[in-house]
Amino acid sequence: MTRCLIWSILLSLAPICLRAEPLDARFAVQALGVKVGDLVLTGSVEARHYTATSQFRTTGLAGAVARVRFVLRASGIRTKDGFRPRFYREEMNTGRRDSQIDLRFDDGIAPAALSGGVIGRDDRRGAVDPLTAILMVLRDRDDRPPCALRQRVFDGERLTELHLFSEEAEADEVICIGTYRRLAGYPEAELRQRREFPLRIHYRAEAGRMRATRIRVETIYGPAVLLRR
Template structure:
């Protein structure tokens, strides 16, 4: 299967527009009503430069079987339209089968400049920057936009790149309780391998 569709649901509270921002959050990850993991997020912005850190780990029987955990961070700058543009994306994923490290550097247009993947065997046909069109943002930087004050709306659609595949995400805003905003949408792989816990 070359396309993956999932349901994303985030609860967003109104946030003031500040020169400096520091936000932290912890989420429970559920699949089919079952608790399968935890995710911790930290977003920091100073003078238009940001850093976003993400750590997630599997729990329960799923965690016992997969030993899955993820650590990643991205950094970049705020654009003129108030959104984020990544300059560096780094991730490390571990599970019972293997460990993979990825680093991607972007220019100001969202064009990947350099992709480093360890081990080399984890590279794909889409791990060559020259083959990737501009206008990309890494997945963590897009997730970080949920921490920005966006005037009561969700981040717009975006083309993502993680060093191994290209994906497309589209969110829609729905009103939630107590003035909260619910963002639901789709995530689709447009080129590259599926996300899989299988070996290889």
């Protein structure tokens, strides 16, 4: 009885320590040294819940060659330990076809309907949607960046893992180093081609907060870089 009472008090007080944070981050996206599009992240991280929207569209020469646009939306619960998604929507327009994916998380686990049930429930347990994963690492923060993070990500079809495992310090910057790894849901040919992609996230101290200013990740097409605008 006493133990339950103590836990109830702690859980009721925990949200008080969590500060509401507006989201408004804009990035120029480069591939092979050339700007190919713009990425915008907006929303709000409140004491008890969060909402986020991310939009990407090709621009310039890349936009003239291939008009690609996607909109991601996510919402969920914020806890002292992190983020638990409840809903995720992905709207994609490649210029050739439109697609939409909706995921509703039941007790923190997304259904595997799109993957045909190939990815088991235990593998999906604790996985977040792609936008929640983006929010976790790209939001402005008062504390040090999460340079020790291992988070599974599930989009309804593919299971991946974001792993940050070390950091470097340069003047007023902290650089998180890690990988983005394909786990399941990909064709075997793609897995044989490459499973793991290096990742570097630069955080800079600005106005008393740590802000992600540069992200570099390897892709099957070469390096991609996001620069804060």
